[in-house]
Structure formats: structure tokens, C-alpha cells
Amino acid sequence: MVALMILGALGLLVSAAKAQDCSPLQPAAQLKIAEGYTAQVILNGLTYPRGLVFDTAGNLLISEQGGSGIRRVVLTESGESVCVASSNQLIPDASLNHGIAFSQDGATLFVSSMETVFAYPYDVEAGTVGTAKTVINGMRRGGHSTRTLLAPVTAPDILLVSHGSESNIDNATTDIATGRSIIKSFSIAELLASTTPTNYASGGETLGWGLRNSVGVGEDPTTGGIWSVENSADQIQRSGVDLHNEGPAEEMNYHGVVSDAANPMKGLNYGYPACFAAWQTSNIPSNAGITIGSQFGGVAGTPYEQVTSRTSAAEVDEFCRTERQGPRTVFPSHTAPLDIKFKEDGSAAYVSFHGSWNRSPPDGYRLGKIDFADGQPVANVSSTTAVEYILENPDNTVCPGACFRPVGLAFDTQGRLFMTSDQTGELFVITGV
Template identity: 45%
Template sequence: MALKHLIAVVGLSGCSGVLTAKAQSTSTGAACASPIAPQNGAPSVAPGFRVEVVANGLRDPRGIIFDREGGLLVVEQEHGVSRLSMTGNGRCRDVQMVVEDDSLNHGIAFSQDGNTLYASSHSNVYAWDYDASEGKTTSEPRDVVEGMGDDEGHTTRTLLMSQKVPDMLLVSRGSVGNIDLQTLDVTTGVSTIKAFNVGNMTGSAYDHASSGLLLGWGLRNSVGVAEEPISGGIYSVENSVDNIERSGETINQNNPGEELNFHGYLNGTGSDVQGGNYGYPSCFTAWNRSEIPDFGGMTGEAFAIGDQNATVNDTFCVEDRIAPRITFDAHMAPLDIKFNPDGTAAWVTMHGSWNREEPIGYKLSLVQFDGKGSPVELANSTTAATDIVSNPDLSACPDSCFRPVGLAWDSEGRLYMSSDSTGEIFVVTREDGSGIADVSEAADAGENESPTPSGTGGVSTPTETSGAALNLGVASGSYLAAGVAVVGALL
């Protein structure tokens, strides 16, 4: 399919209201409304934190990232990439179009020097020269990675540029269907996370299936990918299967669990799990173990799909496939993960369920890490994730809820979050508006605050918070091995 790459910067109407093109204008100069009331009322917020809407009217915003001049670039799915210029206090000032291309749908990254912008469609990763001082691209697009399939199934291709190893661009590609049997063959490149050296290109694009460093396969749809800042370990959050059956019973309400997976390192540090198989489409992870027929394992342990047989069974799944480091509740749909700078917390967006009888997810959660590269909680924990921002009435979801997608830190330690369902950008801070990169102070503040009235975007008390209470002073914890080495042949 021919791609439309219109590189001219086109100004938009501002950060509040419907975005409309104004040809050849770098900025309209219009200020965003301040404050902006959340579309569906004030979110519930954990004590010590504050959340505000800084932009709305965006078109299906997905991946977000800051450029080196403090502009927030947003992938507007099936539209292109826009840039929000920000004021000193972290609010949106105006919006301009950077790349207009209706094939772009989620992934976005910068080179380490900030001079190259990367974005992805279902089939390709593209690169542009980028001028942050002007907030615009200065070249035609270049193909970097190609051959990632047709526009069907899980079509997002998450991008992450390593900050530990220069020029290594990670690309996550999900499955085509709910149960995709072509993922049994690693050479297809489907359901993988790979890394490509974009500083070592000879002029032609990498073929995705046959090129790149394999970090993991058997990953149904690992939309969120992050590099732990201390050790350089690569983690992802995976969306697991829907409508799963086991021993003739449908067990889809509370199983299988969503996953936080560890994939080794790009810096040469050895790891038994790197490049291994994480189970899909044969093996999954227990969340509510009591609802799984003929299962004797714990939460966080693997079980086989369908009827166990001599080839695919629970023993095979435990011994020959890699277990998640942490398991989340089924159908949460985690879409992004970002670490704070000292590696003591990972923030995860939970996009929310689409076919569960009672909706679940629709929130921003926090997972404690030990500052050395590992989660604090054991792999069988059911309380590893603490809710920070959530929808107060899940019965209204998905139609009348924000749905978190992308995360990005600004230079002041404020955490920004996109919501594709409402076209909003939120910012999460301490109560005084300062950054939360040092989460231990923010967690201790304002424990007894009263809820803020609906619509102001300020601090309110959560109506339902799952997971362990925040204990962000913990610096270390037990580490349960992420899994065992993969052995044996493909099924």
C-alpha cells in the first residue's frame, strides 16, 4: 500500500477541542484551556499524588515521548505524529503536526542524541531527521525495518531506543490472532521482541523476520517494553489470550494472567532467558489458580492450554518455557511500562478489558523494584501492582472511562499519560505539582487528604485499590528466577 508521508509542519487549533489542520503554520499561538476538566469526571488518585488533564481533543493518542527541547510528541493513531509545546509548569501551550501519515499507529522513539525520530506502522519502522528547536522533521522518511506483516491482528509495533547500548532499537511485534499457530515457528518473526543496530545500516532496511537480535519469542502481544535504568535489563508487559479453554471448560474471566517478563540484556551481560520462548500459543500463566481444572500450581506458574497430552502439558510448560517475573490480573491489557530514574519503580498503564463480564483495569499502576534490576515481589505475588490513578466507576467502562496507553517522563520528573478513548493527555505529579521521579516522597505525602470534587483533575481518594500498600522505602527484596533455559524443539 502506498504510504503518505507529508513532512511539512501543519499547525493545529490548540490543546483543547477538536484538532483542525491549518496549512503551513508551525503554530497557531493558541493557548490550551487551563484547567481542562477530565472528559469523564475526576479520576481516583492515590494519596500523595495529583492528576490533571493538560491536553484534549487529540485523535486516538497512543505512544508519547519528549524531545530534547521539552516538546511532547504524540502518535495519533491513523493520523500521524503531533507535537505539544509545553509551558514551564508542564501544561500544554499549543499543538502542531510533525508527520502526517495515516499508517502510523503506536510506536515512537528518538535516537540518543535526539536528532532522529522513529515511528512505526504495522509493516515498517521509519526514521526522519528531526530538529527539536523547530519541532519538525527535516528529511524524507527512511525505511529502517520492514516486512512486519499485513494490517491485521495485533498491528502495533512498539519501539524503544536503548539508553545503555548506542543505536540499538527494540521492536515488539504481536500475534496476528488470538491463538496464532505461526508463532510456533521463530523464523516468522511473529510474537517477538528484537533489537536492531540502526547505527550499522548499509542503506537498505532490515528484514524483520530474518534480521535482528532476538530477545524473546512466544510473546502474544508485548506492547509495553522498557529498559531498567540501573542494570540495563529489558522488561515487557504482555497481553495474554482471550477466551481460553482448559480440559473442556472456558476459564476466561480470571485466567490467564497478564505478564511482566524479563528478557536479559543488550550490554553483553549473560542471561539464561535471553532469546528464549515465553510459552505462547501453548502455555499460559495462572492468575486465579482455583478456577483452572486439573491444575496444582500457584499463581504465576505455567499451565497448558486445552487438554494436556504427551507433547503439550503443564510439566512441559514449567520446564521448557520461561515464566513471567510478575503476573497481573487477567484482561488488564498493560500497554506501556516506564521505570523511574533510580530503578525503584516501574509504572504500567492498564488499558482495560474488552470482553470480561465485569470490566477490569483502566488505570495506572506501580510495581516496586529493588534499585538493582529486579521486582521486589516474588513471582507468585498477587499484590505486586499498586493503583495510582484509576477510573472510579468500572461499571461505566469502557464507554465512559479514560483508557491509559503511553507514558513519558519530562525533565522535571512529571509523568505524562495518554488516553486513546478520550483523546486526553494527563500529567501525574505530587500534590504541589512537582515531579514524582522520586516516588518515595510522593507516596508519603497527603495520606489523609479528602477527595477533590469531580471535574477539577486534582487529588481524590480511590474507590478501589488493589495490590500491596505503597512501601517505597524498600531498597531490596527477594528475587525469584525469571524462568528456566529453553530446551527442546519447536512443537
Template identity: 35%
Template sequence: MVSRVACALAFILPVLVKANPAPQRPPPPSNTVVCARAPAPSFPVSVASGFRAGPVLGGLTIPRGLTLDSRGNLLIVERGKGVTGHTVDNNGCVTRSRVVIADTDLNHGIGLSEDGTKLFASSSTTVWSWDYNPRTLTATNRRTIVRGISAEAHRTRTLVLSKENPNFLVVSVGANENVDRASIDPAVGRSQIRSFDLRRIPNGGAVFNGPQGRVLGFGIRNGVGVAEDQRGVVHTIDNSLDNAFRVVGGVQIDVHNDNPAEGIFRLGRASNPSNVFAGAPFCYPVWDPSLITDSNMRIGDVFSIEPESEFNDGFCAANAQRPAALLPPHTSPLDITFGVNSDSSLYVTLHGSFNRAPAQGYKVVRVPGRYTRDGWVPTADPRSNSSFTNFLTNTRDEGLCEEGCFRPASLVWSPNGRHLYVSSDTTGEVFLARRV
């Protein structure tokens, strides 16, 4: 989202100073040659200390979801093309590429079974699996796993194969409009994340909002970013409401420029869903309480867009789970992944959005955290608006991002934690951040 300070969170009015974190300096410019035969970046990037970053692939067709197979091959969903596979060397650089699945309906979601022999991918309406051979980068014998997904508005279907419980597949489905009123009922099958036991999928596939799908969380407007932590707990980050408002005395008051926050929610285990209510379509987390002038709100509280209806502030406070951590409004988080081994941070791709003046996002950020017996928790207070640090950013002023920028969509760590791959869909690139 566009900022007048390169790769930082913007202060647009003095009154907002308390609601916005202190501006962060971008990491130093990266030496962007990480692979000798890789293309130059469309836009230069900066990366955090201890890493080098640059493209490993360019000229791709809207690269979205990423995963790594059991041999370390990089698999990419290229929207409008299918799934492509790329062998990599010890430095993480691509040595060979081929089409694994040619299917123009595949648009985002991808995952692999724990044993690496089943590949999963999604269209707007359906999730399929294939028998997968990582040696030959081939996929055969397509089978329908989940069907009957609503295909309106938000059309990405994130997939997560549980490592703790390998028989379970997690599927995310967003709202069918900005305020999807019917989705307050989890039976509708929108604005929610469900878990499916792959041992109980009927012939022809399970209907998404049928009995085979158990609700991990609902009231999640568009939880594109979904990941399982090292303890087997599933988390999501919501793409929160656009054009946020409050209806007070019959008058619609605009509060959208710095509300609502993008919230990170804990959903429980894939094998034992928590049925968490995250608040949508009526309840959202506060980022800037100064814009909500009719009520005494604090950062991290949950506000209603219709405070004089039955879904009022009291309803939201009593029923909607507060996020575990907050990220800035209108940054459009599209993926999350947890660090591996001793790295206890959460990494988030902020794709960027123009539903704010100035806009912001267009980077990968790191949310420090720690592990308890019950899973990952962020280090920052849940009411903090400085829960993150910049990790991989554009070097150009975010105010120029309407003209073009690195826009991260998905990310995946190598098992040894040395390589982080990040797709940039609008520029057709995949970047590699390599530890040095």
C-alpha cells in the same frame, strides 16, 4: 475492566477470594485543574498521594505512543493523523502545538535516538526514522529501518531506543490471532521482540524476521508494553490469551474469567539478547488455580491450554520462563515505563478489556521494585497477585466503563521525574500527573 467496586479488582465468586488480591481503595479524587488553559477531563480521575492530575490536551485523534524530546517537547502519535509536537512550560502545561509528521499509517510506536536527532515511528508493517529538529519541531528525510512485518491481528509495533546501547532499536510484534500456533517458531517473526543494530541496517531496511533482527524474546503473545530499566535491561508485559481454555479428554474447559495473568518478563540487554521463551501460544501464567480443576497448580505456575498434547504442562514448566511479576487477567497492558532518579517503581497502563465478567483495568498502576547489579526486580514475590498499587484511576465505577472511561494507552516521565504524561486514546486526551 468492569468492577462493582470503583477502581478495584473485583471478586466475582466466593471461591475466587484466594486468587484475587484484597480490593484497593482508589486514590482520593484529584483536583483535575493542573493547567489553566487545558480542557476539563472527559471522565474524572483519582491520583496517588503526592500528585495532582488532569488533562493537558483534549480533542486529539486517538493519541497512542508518547515521548519527550531533548528540549522537553511532548511528541504524540495520533493514530490516523501522524505525529504531533507540543511545547510545554515549566509546569508541564502545553503552550504550542503543531504537526511534525503527517502520515495516517502511523499508529502507535515512537522513539528518539539518544542524541535526540533521529525520530522513529511505526506503522503495522514498517519502522521509519527521520532527521529531527527539536527547536523547530520538524522531521525530514524519511528512511526505512525495519520492513516486512506481519500486519494481521495485533497491529501495534512498540519501539524502544536503548539508552545504554544507543545503536540498538527494540521492536515488538504481536500474534496474528488469539492462538497463533506457528509463532512457536521464532523464525516466523510473530509474538516476539527483536533488537536491531542501527549501524547494520541495509539500504531499504532490515526485514523484521531476517538476520539483522536478534530475538530478545518470543512466545510473547502481544508485548505492547516494552521498556529499558535504569541498568539497561529490557522488560515487557504481555497481553495474555483471550478466552483461555484447557482441552482435557477432548473437551474444551473454559478457564478464562480469571486466567491467564498478564506477566512481566525480563528479556536482557538490547545489545545481548537473551532469546527468552515466554510461553505463547500454548503456555500461560496462572492467576486463579481454582479454575484449573484437572491439575494441582499454584499462582504463577505456567499452564498449557492443551495439556494432553506435546506442549503439555511439563513442556511449559521446563521451557517457558515464569513472569517476574503478575497483573490481573484481561487488563490489557499497553505500556510500561520505569521511574526516574530515585523512583524504582514500574508504571503500567492498563487499557481495560471486556474479555471478563466483570471487566477490569482502565487505570495506571505502580509495581514497586528495586535495582540489583543485574537490573530491576519487583519487590513482590513472583507468585503474588498483589504486586501493584493503583496510581491513576477513574473515579467512576468500572462497571460503567462500557459507556466510557479514561483508558490509558501510553506514558512517559519527564527527565526530572516531576511530570508523568499519560495518553487516553478513546477519549482523545493526554493527562499530566504532577508531583506536589
């Protein structure tokens, strides 16, 4: 077991409260960090910081949810530490709430609201943006609000946009035409050249659907493989048995190489709203054949009979296992993974677990590492120990109100991992990854 150190409010995490002199900044909440890693708070007072991305000059752009728009943070080195030289609002748009990505040349900044994706010309030297252009619209205003953006390094003309469900069990998403619970790909060149915005539901190409709420979307830079992390359903029941505290599992799903025209994963359905992955199996009624990580159905309130044309639990479960794409890794229920980023050599993925809102006791609120080899997770899908947790709250009973809640992740060119915590309004840098 990884040895753990507790770093608390004694100021053992050093960062930059005052950007000019890199004076120490104490974390808002006590932290538990695995041996071999360091964590520093380098900026606080942010307004629910969510997604983050580096520009081509190494400056950090952060999407702040709750009215502040996009912030530009200029970093500087001080000895062996990184700290903040300046922090300023770049785009004052209260509708922007999560998604942020750069085109591969760094000249275009994409940001998203619940309904729209905007493109801004970006001047990296001046640190300014030009006039916004609406490139994608028609996304539904309701339910899950984030619209995650990713411009893969290995597919420079592609912008991926993830759209979650409108409700906990969004039965209408059995129809792909709803444009919800889906990840779509769009040509950046076509978006920028078009004189009118592209409608999300009818435009683009489907990378994967049947994905309840894939807030985290990331790329393995060594293979070009696209991965998403799934926030699964709340309050589920099967045959009158309440399963919600230990089920269903959160998921890590694989979508293949987006630049590969023959990608066999392209367009697959991952099961929602009829099928879910199992975490705890012993309390699932009629659980023959259900294993950790396998898909099952028959959940109250879902359209499984219409989707599968089968009625018994065993028949529905078989449909979910054989005719829907299952996850590659599963996580504990309600831990809410919100981002996934890979090391440059592809040896590990890091996932931020934002934490539960309705589980007893609370769970999540940590940063995890998943080992990879040859483009795939090392652990089997049935493993309950696939994640090494490197940054945690020492006492989850005080969560979510009095602990850090990780959201966005980004690696810099030196291999340091930057992370936002929306609950505490902080920006962290983590080394040893």
C-alpha cells in the same frame, strides 16, 4: 490501604484548554486518584493518542492512531504547573499507529506502522523532520497492529521492535521464523547506513519470543534491564472448562540487559502459544502444582502436544514450568497492560492498564505502580498485590465507553509522568510518582 480521592467533572484537575493562558481543562471522565498524587489534563481533542516520547529539548511527540500521524507538543511552565504552549501535527501519515522512539542523540525519530518502521531526520530546534527512510519492513499486516519501539539509554546503537501475534492463538509462532510474538533488536547504525530496508522476520536478533503481544517495552535505567508487559490470550478453555474470565494472567517479563553480550535471557521462549501464566487457579482442571504466576498448558486450540511431545495435563504443565521462561510479575486477566516506564532511580515501574473488552465485569482502565529493588520487582511472582493503583475509574461498569483508557507513558527530566488516554483523546501529567 492507600487512601483515595475522587476527582471528577467539577474541574478539580487543572490543565491547559487554552495553551497560552493555561486555563482549566476538565477531564472527560471521572477519576479516582491515590493520596499523594496529582493528575492534570493538559491537552484534549487528540485522535486516539498512543505512544509518546520526549525530544532532547523537552518537547513531547505523540503518536495518534486513526489518521493523524505524529504530533509535536511544546510545553511551558506556569508557576508550579506545566501546560501546553503549542500543539501541531508533525508527520501527517495515517498509517502510523503506535510506535515512537528517538535515537540517543535525538537526531533520528523512529515511528512505526503495522508493516514498517520509518526513520526521520529530526531538527529539535526547528521542530521539523526531513525525508522518511524505510528501515524495517516485512512485518505482517494482520492481527495485533502495534509495533512498539524502544531505543534503550544503556544501549545507544540498539532499536527494539515488538511484534505481536496474528490472532488470538497464533499456532504458527511455534516457529521463530514467522517473526511474530517476538521482540527483536536491530543496530541503528546498520539500519541508517543500509540502502535497502531490513526484513523484520529474517533480520535483527531475537531478544525474546513466545510473547503473545508485548505492547509495552521499557528499560530500567539503573541496570539496563529490559522489561515487557504482555497481553495474554482471550477465550481460553482447558478440558472443556471455560477459564477466560479469570485467566490467563497478564504478564511482566524480564529480558536481561540488552547491551550485555553474555545476557543469559537473550533469545528465551516465554511460552506462547502453548503455555500461559495462571491468575485464578481454583477453576483450572487438574491444577496440581499450578500456582499464581506459574505457567500451565493444555489450553484448547493450542499446539501443546506438538511443542511438548507430552499429552497429560501434568506433563504439559511441567514442560511449561521448566522449559519455558515464566513471568516475574502477573496482573489480573484482560487488564491489557500497554506500557511500562521506570523512575530514574529504578525504585518503581509504572504500567498503564488499558482495560478489558470481553470480561464481565470489566477490569483494568488504571495506572499502576510496581515497587522495584536491586533491578527486580519487590513482590514475589505469586503475589496478587504487587501493583499499587494510583489512577483509576471509580466505576468500571461504564467502561470501556465512558472512562479513561491509559496507553503511553513518559517521564520528563523533572520526574513528572505524562500519560495518554486514547478513548478520551487526552494527555495527562501526573506528579507525586
